[in-house]
Amino acid sequence: MIRVLLADDQALVRGAMAALLDMEADLQVVAEVGRGDEVVAAVRANAVEVALLDVQMPGLDGVAAARELRRGVPGCRVLMVTTFGRAGYLRQAMAAGALGFVVKDTPARQLADAVRRVHAGLRVVDPVLAAQSLAQGDSPLTERETDVLRAAADGGTVADVARDLHLSEGTVRNHLSSAIGKTGARTRAEAARLAAESGWLLG
Template identity: 85%
Template sequence: MIRLLLADDQALVRGAMAALLDLEPDLTVVAEVGRGDEVVGAARAHAADVALLDVQMPGLDGISAARLLAEAVPDCRVLMVTTFGRAGYLRQAMAAGAGGFVVKDTPARQLADAVRRVHQGLRVVDPALAAQSLAYGDSPLTERETDVLRAARDGGTVADIAGELRLSDGTVRNHLSAAIGKTGARTRAEAVRLALDNGWLI
């Protein structure tokens, strides 16, 4: 029996997924959480074999949760199951140690098969996303440019961003300018939108 942990902040989605997977004779859902920062504790407490993680959750995003899980509970495999099928998310998830990446509208039988394959140590990736990931390539942004764009997402001023990241105003302006250039955007807001659309920001 493969023991599953489901992590998704939408209770209805989580419940529906649990109901579908519990119909499979070799799968059982042993834990459900609605926050990313609850994943490691739940995986440990319930001896989960496979964790199905959403990308966007409160507390901690699913990709960061996957990274922590790989370090803290290496026997627990990770399958990302998300609404947001973005190439950048796929690359980040695989780099964080996830064994698979599928979208939430994957048919139940295919989802169950993906769980089994990830449990066996195989890689499972939505084919359309894999092709998109190859086409888009890696994020052109540096880690600091990504931090600055993430802070800019809320629409704060340069001074606000500088205060949050403990950088000088000039350094923030330089990073914003570089990020705008690399994304091909005309404005800071457009750079944020493009980075989100490509999955370079979570």
């Protein structure tokens, strides 16, 4: 039996995935959580072998949760299962230690097979996302530009962003201007949207 954890903030999605996976003779869902910051404790408490993590969750996003699992419970394998099939998310998830990355509309049989393959230490990546990731390359944004754009995406003014990040307003404007240029956007709101869609703004 492969012991599985499901981490997703949507209870209906968790329930549906649990029902599908529990129909497999060799898979058993032993834990479910709705927040990223509950993953490590649940994995430890239930001797989980494969953790299925959503990308966007409260507490910690799936990429950060995968990173914590790699540090705290390195024997647990990670498979990202997400609605948001974005190349940037894929790259970050793999860098955080995930072995697999599939979208939620993956057929049940393929999802079960992905769990088995990840459990065996094999990589499983949605082929469309893999191609997009190769074509897109790494994020062009610096770490500070990413921070500024993420803060601006919440709708804060330049003064708000400067205060939150302990920067001068002039520095914030410079970083925003650079980020706008790198994303090919016309406004900071558009730059934030494009960067988010590319998966470049995860924490």
